[in-house]
Amino acid sequence: MKIAEKKEGYAYLIDWIIRIGDLLLINGFFILVYYISTQYDTGIHLPMSYGIKTTIFILINFSYFLVSTFIHVNLSSNVIHLDKIVEKSTYFITLYTIILTGGISLFSLTKISFAAWLICFLILGSLFSAWHILFRLLLKGYRRKGYNFRQVIIVGSGVTGMNIYKELVGSDFGYRILGFFDDNEENKDNMPNYLGKVADIQDFAKENKIDEIYCTLPGSQEDKVLNLITFSEKNMIRFYLVPEFYRYVKRRLTLKFVDNVPIISLRHEPLQYLSNRIV
Numbered sequence: 001m002k003i004a005e006k007k008e009g010y011a012y013l014i015d016w017i018i019r020i021g022d023l024l025l026i027n028g029f030f031i032l033v034y035y036i037s038t039q040y041d042t043g044i045h046l047p048m049s050y051g052i053k054t055t056i057f058i059l060i061n062f063s064y065f066l067v068s069t070f071i072h073v074n075l076s077s078n079v080i081h082l083d084k085i086v087e088k089s090t091y092f093i094t095l096y097t098i099i100l101t102g103g104i105s106l107f108s109l110t111k112i113s114f115a116a117w118l119i120c121f122l123i124l125g126s127l128f129s130a131w132h133i134l135f136r137l138l139l140k141g142y143r144r145k146g147y148n149f150r151q152v153i154i155v156g157s158g159v160t161g162m163n164i165y166k167e168l169v170g171s172d173f174g175y176r177i178l179g180f181f182d183d184n185e186e187n188k189d190n191m192p193n194y195l196g197k198v199a200d201i202q203d204f205a206k207e208n209k210i211d212e213i214y215c216t217l218p219g220s221q222e223d224k225v226l227n228l229i230t231f232s233e234k235n236m237i238r239f240y241l242v243p244e245f246y247r248y249v250k251r252r253l254t255l256k257f258v259d260n261v262p263i264i265s266l267r268h269e270p271l272q273y274l275s276n277r278i279v
Contacts, residue, residue, distance in 0.1 A: 014075070014139070017135075018073070018075055018132075018135060019068070021131060021135065022064065022128070022131075023061065023064060025127060025128065025131055026060060026061075026064060026124070026128075027057075027060065027061070029123075029124050029127065030060055033120055052110075055107065056104065056110070059100060059103045059104060060100065062103075063096055063099045063100040063103065064096060066099060067092055067095050067096045067099060068092075070095065071088065071091055071092045071095060073085065073088045073089055073092055073132060074088075075132055075135055075136050075139065080136070082133055082136065085129070085132050085133055085136055086129045086132075086133070089125070089128050089129040089132050090125060090129065092128070093121065093124060093125040093128050093129075094125075097121045101117070140174075143174035149174045149175060149176045150174055150175055150176065150211040150212055151176050151178055151208060151209060151210050151211050151212075152168065152175050152176065152177045152178065152210070152211065152212045152213070152214060153177070153178050153179060153180070153181060153195065153201065153204070153205070153210055153212075153213055153214070154177065154179075154180050154181070154213075154214045154216065155180075155181045155182070155198060155201065155213060155214065155215045155216060155217055155228065156180075156181075156182055156215065156216035156217045156218075157180050157182040157184065157187045157188075157190065157191050157194075158216060158218075160216040160242050160243075160244055161180065161182075161214075161216040161242075162190075164214050164216060164242050165177060165180075165192065168214075175212075177192075177193075178193065178195065178208065178210070179191070179192065179193030179194060179195040180192070180193065180194055180195060181195055181196055181197065181198055181200065181201050181204075182194070182197070182198070183197050183198055185197075198217075198224050198228070201213070201228065201231070202231050205231075205235065205237060206235065210237055211237065211238060212237065212238040212239075212240065213228060213232055213237055213238070213239050213240065214240050214242055215228060215239065215240065215241050215242065216242045216244075218244060219244075225241070
C-alpha cells in the first residue's frame with residue numbers, strides 16, 4: 001500500500017487542487033476588485049444590493065465551471081511545455097471573460113467602463129497563467145523527489161529505443177523507466193536494463209502495474225505491435241509508437257489524415273487557414 005501511494009503521489013488530488021486554486025484566485029480577484037471599486041473611481045460601479053451581489057457571485061463561479069467543460073488546462077500530464085500552459089490559460093480566460101460579460105450585461109447587473117473591465121481581465125489572465133505555471137513547476141519538483149511518477153517500459157533496443165530512453169531519463173516529467181524488452185538477446189549487454197523478450201511483456205506489465213509502453217519495433221514486426229496495442233487497450237496502459245524517422249527528422253511534425261490514413265507534415269503552416277490570413 002505504501003509503495004502504491006508513493007508511486008501515485010496522491011495523483012487523484014491534482015485536478016482538485018488545480019480547480020480549487022483557480023476558484024480561489026478568481027473569487028479573490030473579484031473581491032479585491034470590489035474593494036478597490038468602493039474606495040476609488042475605477043470605472044466599475046458595483047452594486048451594494050445583497051441579491052445582486054449574490055447573482056454576480058453565482059455568475060462568476062458558474063462561468064468558470066461552464067468554460068472548464070470546453071477547455072481543460074492539463075497541468076498533470078507528464079509532458080507539457082510552459083508555452084502551451086500560457087496558451088491554454090489565455091484561451092480559458094478569454095472565453096471566461098466573454099461568458100461572464102455576457103451574463104452580467106444580459107441581466108444589467110452593473111455599469112462597467114469597457115477600459116476598466118478590459119484591464120481587469122488582462123490582469124486576471126496574467127495571474128491565471130502565472131498560477132498555472134507555478135503549479136506546474138511545483139509538480140515537476142515534486143516528481144523529481146520520486147513521487148507521482150509513471151512506470152514505463154521500452155520495446156526495442158535499436159537506435160530509436162536508446163534515443164527515447166535518453167530523452168525520458170534526462171527529463172523531469174515523472175517517468176521511471178524499468179527497462180527494455182527485445183527479442184534480440186545479443187543486444188542485451190547494450191541495454192541499461194534488459195527485462196526479456198516481447199512475449200514476456202504482458203506478465204511483467206500486469207505484475208508491475210506498468211503505466212506506459214513505448215514501442216520502437218520496426219513495421220516489419222506488425223504482428224507483435226498489434227498484439228501489444230490490443231493488450232494495452234484491454235489493460236488501461238498507454239501505448240506509444242515511436243516512428244523510425246525520428247532518427248533523421250529532428251523537428252516538431254504535424255499529423256494529418258487522408259480519410260483513415262495518417263500522414264506526417266514537416267511543418268505547421270498557419271496561413272493555410274482563412275482566419276489566420278485575415279488576421
